[in-house]
Amino acid sequence: MTTLALLNRIAAASSIDDAWDLATNHFASLGFKRANYGFTRFKHLKTIGDPDDALFLSTCDADYVKRYFQGGFYAKTPVFRWAERSSGACTWTWVKEAFEAGRLSAEEADAVRQNVAMGVTAGISVSFPEVSSRSKGALGLIADPGLTHADVDTLFLERKEEILAVANMMHLTIVHLPQLSRHRALSPRQREALEWVADGKTTQDVALLMGVSPAMVEKHLRLAREALSVETTAQAVAKGALLNMIFQRLPEVAQAAR
Numbered sequence: 001m002t003t004l005a006l007l008n009r010i011a012a013a014s015s016i017d018d019a020w021d022l023a024t025n026h027f028a029s030l031g032f033k034r035a036n037y038g039f040t041r042f043k044h045l046k047t048i049g050d051p052d053d054a055l056f057l058s059t060c061d062a063d064y065v066k067r068y069f070q071g072g073f074y075a076k077t078p079v080f081r082w083a084e085r086s087s088g089a090c091t092w093t094w095v096k097e098a099f100e101a102g103r104l105s106a107e108e109a110d111a112v113r114q115n116v117a118m119g120v121t122a123g124i125s126v127s128f129p130e131v132s133s134r135s136k137g138a139l140g141l142i143a144d145p146g147l148t149h150a151d152v153d154t155l156f157l158e159r160k161e162e163i164l165a166v167a168n169m170m171h172l173t174i175v176h177l178p179q180l181s182r183h184r185a186l187s188p189r190q191r192e193a194l195e196w197v198a199d200g201k202t203t204q205d206v207a208l209l210m211g212v213s214p215a216m217v218e219k220h221l222r223l224a225r226e227a228l229s230v231e232t233t234a235q236a237v238a239k240g241a242l243l244n245m246i247f248q249r250l251p252e253v254a255q256a257a258r
Helices: 003-011 016-029 062-070 078-085 093-100 106-117 149-174 188-198 203-210 214-228 233-242
Strands: 034-040 055-058 088-091 123-128 136-142
Touching: 003 016, 003 149, 016 034, 016 055, 016 149, 034 062, 034 149, 055 062, 078 093, 078 106, 078 123, 078 136, 088 093, 088 149, 093 106, 093 149, 123 149, 136 149, 188 203, 188 214, 188 233, 203 214, 214 233
Parallel strands: none
Antiparallel strands: 034 055, 034 136, 088 123, 123 136
């Protein structure tokens, strides 16, 4: 498949999983079978916000995923801290050089040693530019065993534009697709009720439109607030829209995002 054909397929993906699989299969063919991706729309000054609101995807084994994402290990790594304050792409040669020169913090240096022990050494990071100060997305490509920093540097020099094109198309597609999550799931009726409220309808209006009682509308809205972990219906509408969970044509069969 040509790069242009791949970009078109990613752009036409109907689910986050489809876009992720297309992109990561391509990265695997280049020598990066392991990849990590994270995106949040709720970043604060020093944190990514509630982890349940963030999207994490990975092709790594379950043990590494549990440690890297759920255990918060990612936040201690120098490449994550680089991605927080930067936009663009780089190989991890600078991490090796900074580690050997003693320029990393004690926590970062320890994270590097732990990664090396798990076979994570060379790689590429992509930090995506965002139009919102609350949004941030990044991708890490972990080089396959046997590939050195020099190998990755050479590959990146030769195929940088291709790698960035696929990564950027994947990211842009993912952020416009419904972020389905077990932690933030809305039922069809909860979603419908929020959509009518977003259109400016009153509870009485929504009850008539949905063919239920006002009390049932209130129940749907209350459950939607609980699912989205917010206090008001206005916040639920805003958060549902940010997560692309309302006003979306959802696929008939969709797996929850990892």
